[in-house]
Amino acid sequence: MAPEENxxxxxxSAGARNPLPRREARERANDFEEVALxxxxxxxxxxxxxxxxxxxxxxxxxxxxxxxIPGFIKALAEERFEDAVRVLKDRNSLPGICGRVCPQExxxxxxxxxxxxxxxxxxxxxxRFVADWEQEHLGxxxxxxxxxxxxxxxxxxxxxxxxxxxxDLARYGYQxxxxxxxxxxxxxxxxxxxxxxxxxxxxDREVEYVRSLGVNVATDVLVGKTVTLHELMQEEGFSxxxxxxxxxxxxxxxxxxxNLGGVYSAxxxxxxxxxxxxxxxxxxxxxxxxxxxxxxxGGGNTAMDSAxxxxxxxxxxxxxxxRTRAEMPARAEEVKNALAxxxxxxxxxxxxxxxxxxxxQVTAVECQSTELGDPDAxxxxxxxxxxxxxxxVPADTVVVAVSQSPNPLLPQSExxxxxxxxxxxxxxxxxxxxxxxxxxxxxxxxxxxxxxxxAMGDGRRAARAIHHYLQQVRAVGNxxxx
Amino acid sequence: MVGYKIVSKRALAPTVTLAEVVxxxxxxxxxxxxxxxxxxxxxxxxxxLTVADKDAQAGTITIVFQExxxxxxxxxxxxxxxxxxxxxxxxxQPTEVRRYGRVVCVAGGVGIAFIYxxxxxxxxxxxxxxxxxxARTKELLFFVEEIRALSRDLHLATDDGSTGRHGLVTDxxxxxxxxxxxxxxxxxxxxxxxxxxxxxxxxxxHLPTLVSLDPIMVDGTGMCGSCxxxxxxxxxxxxxxxxxxxxxxxxxxxxxKRKRAFVQEERCLLEDSADxxxxxxxxxxx
Numbered sequence: 074m075a076p077e078e079n080x081x082x083x084x085x086s087a088g089a090r091n092p093l094p095r096r097e098a099r100e101r102a103n104d105f106e107e108v109a110l111x112x113x114x115x116x117x118x119x120x121x122x123x124x125x126x127x128x129x130x131x132x133x134x135x136x137x138x139x140x141x142i143p144g145f146i147k148a149l150a151e152e153r154f155e156d157a158v159r160v161l162k163d164r165n166s167l168p169g170i171c172g173r174v175c176p177q178e179x180x181x182x183x184x185x186x187x188x189x190x191x192x193x194x195x196x197x198x199x200x201r202f203v204a205d206w207e208q209e210h211l212g213x214x215x216x217x218x219x220x221x222x223x224x225x226x227x228x229x230x231x232x233x234x235x236x237x238x239x240x241d242l243a244r245y246g247y248q249x250x251x252x253x254x255x256x257x258x259x260x261x262x263x264x265x266x267x268x269x270x271x272x273x274x275x276x277d278r279e280v281e282y283v284r285s286l287g288v289n290v291a292t293d294v295l296v297g298k299t300v301t302l303h304e305l306m307q308e309e310g311f312s313x314x315x316x317x318x319x320x321x322x323x324x325x326x327x328x329x330x331x332n333l334g335g336v337y338s339a340x341x342x343x344x345x346x347x348x349x350x351x352x353x354x355x356x357x358x359x360x361x362x363x364x365x366x367x368x369x370x371g372g373g374n375t376a377m378d379s380a381x382x383x384x385x386x387x388x389x390x391x392x393x394x395x396r397t398r399a400e401m402p403a404r405a406e407e408v409k410n411a412l413a414x415x416x417x418x419x420x421x422x423x424x425x426x427x428x429x430x431x432x433x434q435v436t437a438v439e440c441q442s443t444e445l446g447d448p449d450a451x452x453x454x455x456x457x458x459x460x461x462x463x464x465x466v467p468a469d470t471v472v473v474a475v476s477q478s479p480n481p482l483l484p485q486s487e488x489x490x491x492x493x494x495x496x497x498x499x500x501x502x503x504x505x506x507x508x509x510x511x512x513x514x515x516x517x518x519x520x521x522x523x524x525x526x527x528a529m530g531d532g533r534r535a536a537r538a539i540h541h542y543l544q545q546v547r548a549v550g551n552x553x554x555x
Numbered sequence: 556m557v558g559y560k561i562v563s564k565r566a567l568a569p570t571v572t573l574a575e576v577v578x579x580x581x582x583x584x585x586x587x588x589x590x591x592x593x594x595x596x597x598x599x600x601x602x603x604l605t606v607a608d609k610d611a612q613a614g615t616i617t618i619v620f621q622e623x624x625x626x627x628x629x630x631x632x633x634x635x636x637x638x639x640x641x642x643x644x645x646x647x648q649p650t651e652v653r654r655y656g657r658v659v660c661v662a663g664g665v666g667i668a669f670i671y672x673x674x675x676x677x678x679x680x681x682x683x684x685x686x687x688x689x690a691r692t693k694e695l696l697f698f699v700e701e702i703r704a705l706s707r708d709l710h711l712a713t714d715d716g717s718t719g720r721h722g723l724v725t726d727x728x729x730x731x732x733x734x735x736x737x738x739x740x741x742x743x744x745x746x747x748x749x750x751x752x753x754x755x756x757x758x759x760x761h762l763p764t765l766v767s768l769d770p771i772m773v774d775g776t777g778m779c780g781s782c783x784x785x786x787x788x789x790x791x792x793x794x795x796x797x798x799x800x801x802x803x804x805x806x807x808x809x810x811x812k813r814k815r816a817f818v819q820e821e822r823c824l825l826e827d828s829a830d831x832x833x834x835x836x837x838x839x840x841x
Contacts, residue, residue, distance in 0.1 A: 254776050256594055256601075256641040264778075293643045295776055299580045321778040325790060332783060332790070332809055334816045341779035349600065349773065355827045358625060359600040359773070360820030433812030482777060482795065 084119035090192035091120045095410070102384050102414040105268045105352055109173070112195075117202040121150035124194045127186060132196060135184035137530030138237075140164040142181055142196055149203060158207045161200060166240035166283060167233065167529065169208065169275040172201025174266060175526045176404050208278050217287040219248040224543050227252060227311040228288075229296045229483065232260020233525040234317035234516030236283050237532030238539075242315075243286035245540045250311075251288050254295035255348065260319055262525070264348040265340070267378050269385070297486035306511065312546065313511045313539045316498065317532060320517035321480030325473055326370065330427030335364060335435040339375045339474035346382050363388045364469025368438050370394075370424055371474035372401035377408060379472040380416045390416045391466060395423040395443050395456040419466065421445075423456060427471060437465045479518050497521065504538035505531060511546075513539055558638030562615060567697035568690075570622040571665055572631050573607070578642045579614030581606070587676040588650030588767065588799050591616065592775035594641040595629055602626050603772045603794070605669040606645055616642075619668035625824045625832075632835035646775050647798045650676065650765070655740035658682040659731070659762075660706075661724050661753050663689045663745030669767060670744045671698050677742070678705040685731070685738065686710070689724035689745075693717035725752040732760050741765070743802060747811045754802035766802035768793045770813055784810050 084091060094110040095101070101108050112120060124146040132142045141160050148157035161168045177183075177197035185193030223246050228239045231253040239251045257263055258280050262271060284290060296302060296318075305311045323338035325331050337345075342361070345351040349359035363386035369379045372394040383390045392411070394401060397420045401408055412418060421443045428437045441463055443456035479496045491499040491508035498507050498514045505513040515531025517523060563575040581591060585606040592601045608617035622628045633639075650673055658677050662670035667688050678684050684705055689712035690696045696711065696718070703709045710727045711719025720727050724745070732738075741764040743753035750766045757764040770782040770793050777795035784791055787804035791797065825832075 254643060255774060256643075264774075293641050294580065295643060295646070298646060299584065299644065321776070323778070323780045325780065325783075327790070332785060332813065334812060338780040341773055341781045344773050344779050350598075354820065355824045357598045358824060360817040360824070362817065362820060433809070433815075480777060 084113075084116040088191065090123065090195055091116050093195065093198050098410075098413040098415070101269065102381075105382075105385055107272050108269050108410060109198075111205060112198055112202045117199060118150060118152065120195050121146045121199055123187065124150070125186060131184040131186060132181040132194075135181040136164075137180065137526045138164050138533050140181075140200075145203060146194065146196070146199060149199060154203070154206050154210070157203045158211065161203055164533075165200075165529070166237055166286075167279045168200050169204035169279055170233070170262060170271060171526055171529070172197050172199075172204050173271050173275070174262075176524060178405065180526065204275075208275070213278075213281055213285045216285050217243070219243065219287045220246040223247050224312040224547075225250070225310050226539060226543075227296075227305050227309075227314045228317065229314065230260055230317040230319055230516070230518075231258035231280075231290065232262060232317060232319050232516060232528060234319075234528035234532040234535075235260065235315070236280070237529040238315045238317065238515070238536045239288045240283045240286055241533055241536030242539060243283075243288045245536070247540075247543070249288045251283070251290045252294045252296050253290065253292045254299075256292050257348065258290050258292060260317075264344040265375065265378070267343065267347055267382050269381065270378070295482070297483040302483070302487045302490075302509075302512070313543055314513065315505070315532070315535050315539060316483060316507070316512065316514040316518055317516040317528070318480050318483050318518045320477040320523070321482075322478045322496075323473070324475050324477060326424060326475060328424060328426050330429055330435065331473070333427055333429040333435040334433050335362065335469055336427060336471045336473065339369075339371070339379045339472050340477065342379050342472045343375070343382065346386075352382075352386060361386070362470070365389065366468050367391070367470040367472065368393055368424075368466050368468035369472045369474055370438075371476070372396065372403060373474065373476065374403045374407055375476075376472075376474035377403045377411045379474050381411050381414060383470060383472065384411075384414055384416055388470060391468070392416060392418050393422045393424055393438065393440060393466065394418065394420055396445060396453060397421060400445075400453045421456065422466075423458065425463070428465070435469060435471050437467045438471060440464055440466055477517075484518070495521075503534070504541075505535035506538060506542075511542065513542075558640060559642040560638050561633055561635055564633070564635055567619065567668070568695045570631075571619065571668070571695065571697060572622070573617060573619045573668070574630070574633075575610075575615045575617050576639060576642060577614055578616050578644070581642060581644045582609045582611050582614050582616050585609045585616060585645035586649035587652065587672040589645035589647050590769075590775075590798060591618070591642050591644030592646060592772065593618070593630075593639055593643075595626060595633070596640050599629075599640060600626055601641070601773060601775065603646070603769060603775055603798075605767070605769075605798075607668045607672060616644075619665060621665040624821045625828055628825075628832050629828075629835070632832065632838075643775060646794060648796070650767075650799050652676045652680055654680045655682055657685065657738045658740045658742065659685040659687065659728065659736075659738040660702075661687045661728055661741065661743040661745070661749075663724050663749040664691070664695065666745030666749070666767075667696070667698050667702070670742060671702060673742050673744070674702050674705050682740075683707050685736070687712065687724045687727045687731075689713065689719075689727075689749075691715065723752070724749065725756060728753060729756050732756060732762070738762055741802075747807055747814065750802060750805075751807035754805070754807075758803050764802040765799050766805060767798045768800060768805070768810065769798060770810060771816060784813075
């Protein structure tokens with residue numbers, strides 16, 4: 074695997090940040106292997122030594138789960154690798170995932186004081202290095218069994234929020250069951266994020282770690298259908314529940330032609346490729362069809378993931394976005410990666426209808442040009458259609474990646490759960506507690522942050538709140554017994 | 556992996572198999588009209604199958620499938636004691652079972668398996684049932700006596716005339732309606748062209764008609780939108796809003812085209828796996 078040229082310089086602990094080596098764009102655009110290569114030992118140590126070890130570190134405040142960032146970096150710089158693992162895992166059960174998919178540039182690294190004069194420490198890549206070191210050098214810890222007689226807690230949804238909460242709750246000593254509707258745990262980490270950003274071996278290992286803490290993972294259970302929330306609490310003896318069912322309902326554009334063959338929601342496109350491994354069809358049995366020319370509609374990380382996946386399936390890919398690159402909600406790094414791999418960005422472009430042939434197969438997207446007007450409620454400049462600017466973008470595959478709404482299935486199955494107008498659950502922002510006693514919620518079903526790490530922060534906060542809640546319940550119970 | 560064990564299996568007709576599978580949570584909850592998502596093994600696709608029956612005490616559900624693509628052929632080759640990797644359910648909305656009065660139930664092909672629980676449910680609440688069952692040929696008909704026992708009258712139709720009316724179920728339905736038979740409700744389950752024809756007929760008689768759709772699905776929980784259908788001009792997801800819909804509002808032509816989205820890939824998979832399926836068949840002695 075040949076790294077890109079600019080990354081082969083000598084490791085440096087003074088001055089500029091050591092760049093993250095990536096596989097060369099032309100090579101990586103043809104397969105689903107991981108794009109970013111991570112640091113070598115020498116570079117990791119050099120980068121770790123760049124850290125100033127601030128006494129009042131601002132980076133920690135930028136981390137939604139409050140990792141002792143200088144602490145793990147210090148241990149790493151001193152080559153105390155196991156200590157570095159321990160410090161990381163004290164706050165983050167899934168460092169191999171966070172080190173890869175967290176938007177550090179807007180969080181911990183944005184707060185790094187080095188960033189004021191030069192460039193921040195590459196905290197994310199160091200986190201990834203420590204996690205990968207652990208995977209390579211340490212076995213999984215022996216499986217812990219929950220404290221006998223400990224209260225049972227149900228965690229619904231095994232994405233980042235659910236995995237984090239389950240791990241924390243198991244550490245508190247509870248009997249935790251993690252319910253997942255799909256056949257494999259991980260939620261969006263499994264069905265949404267492609268392998269070239271998050272190898273499944275890394276995800277599998279993190280899930281095994283959560284299992285080793287004593288968490289029972291129950292797949293093929295759709296709470297609300299297979300079993301109700303009420304039954305979990307009244308019949309199956311769960312004393313508390315954490316709902317982390319994510320944003321599972323795809324939006325469509327509601328424009329003509331959207332149900333033509335070859336038009337996928339990003340969820341369908343990515344689920345076929347990632348969860349079902351359709352890129353290995355027919356060895357894996359789930360089909361996908363990606364044509365010669367693909368159009369991906371949207372400007373978020375999901376749009377980037379879809380575009381880069383379509384590219385890897387051998388398609389020419391255009392991203393259609395109604396604003397400009399500067400307003401894209403996707404991570405700047407992912408946009409850069411996509412463009413380097415050959416994805417074409419058509420800015421100021423809004424689809425108005427999809428055109429198909431007699432077999433019902435999409436052949437083109439009719440678009441209009443936009444120009445940016447005054448800022449809207451989100452602070453981004455509002456795109457306005459330029460009259461008479463219609464043009465065709467030929468495409469035999471179209472992926473609609475224009476955000477998602479919360480999965481309504483569980484909220485609708487339990488009338489006692491109070492919902493907001495946008496479908497999300499009403500929660501106490503400090504604790505994640507819902508309108509139902511003993512029921513907590515976090516991640517995209519409760520908040521609209523939409524990042525893996527924000528969901529993990531929710532999971533962590535809720536686990537602590539559930540612990541307090543159960544301690545109170547027990548204290549009251551003991552008093553009643555007297 | 557625990558797996559979902561097959562505890563019994565029998566052929567209902569050539570290429571149509573009934574199997575009972577251990578799935579206690581699903582068995583406790585499933586109602587008429589609901590379905591499960593099944594995955595046979597680690598490399599398998601997820602396919603929706605109607606829950607044809609259940610036994611909550613035994614913890615089993617009954618599924619019926621016709622060998623069409625790779626997965627259904629692979630399933631036909633499984634034996635009692637084998638397991639399915641995954642069974643998720645029950646999914647979809649249960650059929651709204653009400654006492655309408657006179658209900659005509661029209662089913663074609665493997666749709667007979669799926670209308671059977673509906674016939675039973677509608678008969679149980681006191682409806683008077685007329686059943687019309689059809690298939691290509693006599694030996695592809697099944698559940699005839701079971702459904703006859705629940706019906707006031709039962710009509711058969713075969714494409715080749717080997718039993719019952721020489722023609723389609725919709726020919727029978729058309730004649731009954733033309734002769735002045737009065738119904739308060741119709742249920743039509745079968746191939747898309749059959750449901751389209753049946754709803755076309757009943758619309759003329761202002762006869763409310765329920766259809767059960769089985770578009771392509773991936774997750775079956777409302778997440779992917781692969782199963783979207785146009786109903787009354789609106790996008791609906793068959794997996795969460797359906798699979799039952801008002802047949803007079805469904806865009807069947809679009810559904811038909813969407814259902815054929817992966818025909819080429821399915822053919823390629825069948826060719827690719829011909830040896831494997833052949834070997835499996837030889838092993839199970841079928």
